[in-house]
Amino acid sequence: MQPSARSTAAAQPAIPAPEKISTVLNVNGVETRLNIAPWTTLLDALRDHLDLTGTKKGCDHGQCGACTVLVDGRRINSCLTLAVMKDGATITTIEGLAKDGVLHPLQQAFIDHDAFQCGYCTPGQICSAAGLMAEGKARTADEIRELMSGNICRCGAYPNIVAAIQQAMGRS
Amino acid sequence: MINFQYARASDIADAVRQHAADPAAKFIAGGTNLIDLMKDDVERPSRLIDISRLPLKTVEETAAGGLRIGALVPNSDLAYHPLVAERYPLLASAILAGASQQLRNMASTGGNLLQRTRCSYFYDIATPCNKRAPGSGCSAIHGLNRMHAILGTSEACIATHPSDMCVALAALDAIVHVTGPDGERTIAFGDLHRLPGETPQRDTNLQPHEIITAIALPAETFNAHYSYLKIRDRLSYAFALVSVAAALTLDGGAIKEARLALGGVAHKPWRNPAAEAALRGKPANGASFKEVAELLLQDAKGFGHNNFKVDLARSAIIRALTQAANETPQSQSDKKIR
Numbered sequence: 001m002q003p004s005a006r007s008t009a010a011a012q013p014a015i016p017a018p019e020k021i022s023t024v025l026n027v028n029g030v031e032t033r034l035n036i037a038p039w040t041t042l043l044d045a046l047r048d049h050l051d052l053t054g055t056k057k058g059c060d061h062g063q064c065g066a067c068t069v070l071v072d073g074r075r076i077n078s079c080l081t082l083a084v085m086k087d088g089a090t091i092t093t094i095e096g097l098a099k100d101g102v103l104h105p106l107q108q109a110f111i112d113h114d115a116f117q118c119g120y121c122t123p124g125q126i127c128s129a130a131g132l133m134a135e136g137k138a139r140t141a142d143e144i145r146e147l148m149s150g151n152i153c154r155c156g157a158y159p160n161i162v163a164a165i166q167q168a169m170g171r172s
Numbered sequence: 173m174i175n176f177q178y179a180r181a182s183d184i185a186d187a188v189r190q191h192a193a194d195p196a197a198k199f200i201a202g203g204t205n206l207i208d209l210m211k212d213d214v215e216r217p218s219r220l221i222d223i224s225r226l227p228l229k230t231v232e233e234t235a236a237g238g239l240r241i242g243a244l245v246p247n248s249d250l251a252y253h254p255l256v257a258e259r260y261p262l263l264a265s266a267i268l269a270g271a272s273q274q275l276r277n278m279a280s281t282g283g284n285l286l287q288r289t290r291c292s293y294f295y296d297i298a299t300p301c302n303k304r305a306p307g308s309g310c311s312a313i314h315g316l317n318r319m320h321a322i323l324g325t326s327e328a329c330i331a332t333h334p335s336d337m338c339v340a341l342a343a344l345d346a347i348v349h350v351t352g353p354d355g356e357r358t359i360a361f362g363d364l365h366r367l368p369g370e371t372p373q374r375d376t377n378l379q380p381h382e383i384i385t386a387i388a389l390p391a392e393t394f395n396a397h398y399s400y401l402k403i404r405d406r407l408s409y410a411f412a413l414v415s416v417a418a419a420l421t422l423d424g425g426a427i428k429e430a431r432l433a434l435g436g437v438a439h440k441p442w443r444n445p446a447a448e449a450a451l452r453g454k455p456a457n458g459a460s461f462k463e464v465a466e467l468l469l470q471d472a473k474g475f476g477h478n479n480f481k482v483d484l485a486r487s488a489i490i491r492a493l494t495q496a497a498n499e500t501p502q503s504q505s506d507k508k509i510r
Binding site for chain 2: 021038076
């Protein structure tokens with residue numbers, strides 16, 4: 001096979017493929033051991049290794065927020081996180097928010113307020129909003145908008161997203 | 173992304189040792205910028221040395237009356253830390269003006285200092301860029317340079333430093349603590365970042381294998397008269413076209429001390445000590461602020477698409493200083509500029 005233009009241009013000596021690294025993640029309450037290459041992002045580990053495809057790959061560069069999950073209770077972009085670096089961490093994805101068949105208040109609020117059209121950004125929006133509620137820094141609609149600015153909605157459902165989050169904040 | 177090896181550092185000395193053993197290695201903490209650059213093949217480290225578990229995550233008061241911030245304190249924790257929010261609101265405000273909450277949760281204090289320019293040509297490996305590929309040329313000088321620098325540029329590079337936090341740290345005269353193969357040393361914040369000159373590939377004056385361990389803030393907080401004003405293409409989650417960190421101490425209506433740092437206009441957070449000194453003793457009013465803005469921007473030069481930045485910076489300087497003098501700092505949630 002011909003080397004690609006990129007690798008030729010870079011003219012860097014080949015680096016041997018490293019061994020896969022044993023990594024333990026507690027995902028949605030289930031402890032899971034994975035053998036993964038170091039470049040596997042947490043997003044790819046969730047989607048491709050654990051079949052948790054609720055977490056979405058949008059831009060894959062930390063610009064859209066579709067990949068937002070909670071790591072040890074804090075919202076982060078899983079596309080810019082190496083899974084091996086989160087060995088031992090507790091991960092919550094959209095699949096882990098409902099409890100005993102009852103939707104999380106944010107999930108219910110997004111339905112009540114029709115806070116989406118295509119739905120692709122929704123798992124990230126909801127995980128981000130869960131992180132926002134745990135942080136407790138947003139009180140006003142302005143503050144919700146500002147602290148949710150890392151989640152882009154191409155359909156423009158923002159007014160309903162803010163209303164849904166306000167409803168969930170009122171309940172909790 | 174190319175293949176790379178991965179190893180965790182057990183302590184600071186081990187991190188330095190591992191880096192010295194593999195000079196093509198990179199330290200990784202939050203990874204928000206490095207992973208992105210690796211996905212675009214701009215950064216091609218042979219090995220990532222994971223320093224994220226090192227015990228550098230505390231904010232402590234210093235004997236000198238300031239704060240010592242561990243290099244691994246996440247940006248969000250730093251902005252919301254009670255000692256920072258109360259004593260150094262300029263820093264808290266600047267941090268909250270940058271990125272998104274997800275990214276601030278990931279990004280480390282030290283890593284924020286070392287993030288690289290968002291120049292689109294630096295990111296595009298199909299184009300010449302002296303910062304990414306020294307000697308290949310600068311695509312931005314005659315290209316799409318709307319986001320680019322107007323101060324301290326060179327023929328080799330007109331990139332800007334992207335950080336908001338660093339603009340406040342520059343204004344506050346922070347001190348950077350580093351550890352390298354020869355031990356520990358400190359760097360005045362203004363000496364950390366470089367102007368591009370003929371070597372734009374070097375963003376900082378860190379020596380090989382050195383690692384940032386802490387940032388120290390002096391006792392002077394400027395927590396009465398300050399403002400961080402960031403002007404950008406959308407109200408949140410965008411890099412600065414121009415930003416201003418303004419801090420004053422006043423004696424009646426007169427200025428005792430002024431600090432003024434600009435973001436989005438140069439290869440480093442931009443300060444001009446002569447301009448700041450010229451404000452001392454002057455009345456804290458629009459005429460003084462206009463004078464200092466002219467002084468700061470007298471050598472400013474646009475490259476076509478970014479010519480507007482000179483006027484924008486002048487207005488932003490005057491506005492931020494007015495906000496600081498009036499004790500009405502720019503809100504980072506209600507974005508109305510008053």
